[in-house]
Amino acid sequence: MTVFEGNFHGDIAGLRLAIVVGRFNDLVTGKLLAGCQDALKRHGIDIDPHGTQVDYFWVPGAFELPMVARQAALSNRYNAVICLGAVIRGSTPHFDYVAAEAAKGIAAVSFQTGVPVVFGVLTTDTMQQSLERAGIKSNLGWSYGMNALEMASLMGQMQQNLVTPAPTTPVLPINASDRV
Ligand code: INI
Numbered sequence: 001m002t003v004f005e006g007n008f009h010g011d012i013a014g015l016r017l018a019i020v021v022g023r024f025n026d027l028v029t030g031k032l033l034a035g036c037q038d039a040l041k042r043h044g045i046d047i048d049p050h051g052t053q054v055d056y057f058w059v060p061g062a063f064e065l066p067m068v069a070r071q072a073a074l075s076n077r078y079n080a081v082i083c084l085g086a087v088i089r090g091s092t093p094h095f096d097y098v099a100a101e102a103a104k105g106i107a108a109v110s111f112q113t114g115v116p117v118v119f120g121v122l123t124t125d126t127m128q129q130s131l132e133r134a135g136i137k138s139n140l141g142w143s144y145g146m147n148a149l150e151m152a153s154l155m156g157q158m159q160q161n162l163v164t165p166a167p168t169t170p171v172l173p174i175n176a177s178d179r180v
Pocket of ligand 1: 063085094095
């Protein structure tokens with residue numbers, strides 16, 4: 001039998017990635033993006049927005065990440081989609097709704113489309129905790145970039161070596177002309 005495992009030395013030049021970033025708490029999400037770009041660049045990805053490998057999508061907040069990730073995944077243009085956000089607990093239940101919808105929505109996009117979508121959303125009690133994870137101590141943005149490369153590689157190997165069924169969950173049309 002075979003061991004399937006993503007690697008970081010395959011057809012790097014052939015990969016295309018979408019990075020979706022929330023502006024809310026951009027002090028944090030900007031640092032996550034920088035860490036993510038650093039990981040991708042040091043593994044051979046051309047991160048230039050004017051280049052051919054990475055497209056960037058900015059959204060208002062974490063709540064909007066799944067919608068844009070879904071559209072990107074359905075385009076068949078990307079080997080992986082990376083969602084970056086920061087949801088920080090306040091004094092109201094708002095945090096729980098935004099964090100839950102982001103997590104559920106991002107997982108659903110992966111399941112529905114078969115395209116790996118990285119859950120790069122920090123959910124913390126304080127800004128300090130978020131900043132510690134976005135560069136002060138470590139930068140999880142780096143890990144999210146690596147997660148995308150690993151999953152793009154793994155899914156590529158699976159597509160080449162296994163008979164993979166089309167996604168089972170019906171996906172909604174994305175073009176106005178497709179709508180009934
Ligand atoms: N969006 C975030 O990305 N992080 C947050 O901490 C946050 N809080 O706490 O409100 C947040 N809210 C905005 C939300 O994501 C949507 O952009 C907004 O509700 C409009 O749909």
